[in-house]
Amino acid sequence: MSPALKPVAFLLGTWRGEGQGEYPTIKAFRYREEIRFAHNGKAFLIYSQRTEAIDSDQPMHAETGYLRVVGDDQVEFVIAQPIGFAEISPGRISGTRIDVESSTVGRTPTAKAVTSISRSLWVEGETLHCETRMAMEGVPMVRHLMASFHRID
């Protein structure tokens, strides 16, 4: 492992959990989620996640990208989403917590009008918590997703 990854090594592994989604424009929903942080020896984590419906196991959302470590306490999250978003989210590490906020959310011509995304990931004890907030045209930055995970690998 690259020594640069030491501050984010607490994220490494495969995590499974459940979460709840909410947003002013939709009905609240629950989901199952798997998150994976891996590395290939370079100074970034390889990130992927997918969610599925709790009742039907049908795939819901997915994301993939990289968490770059660019200083002792600084990170840059680069994330592609199949709903047409390409996100650049710089942020900070504080102990076993990471907070990032998008500087740009690129959108494909057919994607929804999301303007900003912020994310927090933190480990308390053996549990990983992930919270995602989102702003759209006409909706301020509010909580969208909140999930908790245990490490399975």
Place this chain on the structure above:
Amino acid sequence: MSPALKPVAFLLGTWRGEGQGEYPTIKAFRYREEIRFAHNGKAFLIYSQRTEAIDSDQPMHAETGYLRVVGDDQVEFVIAQPIGFAEISPGRISGTRIDVESSTVGRTPTAKAVTSISRSLWVEGETLHCETRMAMEGVPMVRHLMASFHRID
């Protein structure tokens, strides 16, 4: 498989090959590459690739993202790169050829000043060809990568 994926089904699978990189600011280089296009039943392909040095097998570049099919002949490529780019590239399908050009290249604060990326992927016979062109501040759009692949899975 989603019926929407029929126009891009020719990309499905895992492909291995070799390529050559060049750019006005760097020395030309050769690389080995593996590309994978998969699906999960939805109307997009799940894309990932990684390159390695031909002599040492050391990891070089990697990318991950999604190829959305948004019409009979229209696609939207969403790609995250660990060198700090988040790319939105709409484009067209013509038979077994796809051409896209970035509408936005999001960049992290520490990323190089790439301003635009265009990509062509086409299958001729049993061979997949991928060409990537890139513009930076001070450098017009010129060819950066050219690789050919055979399907291994």
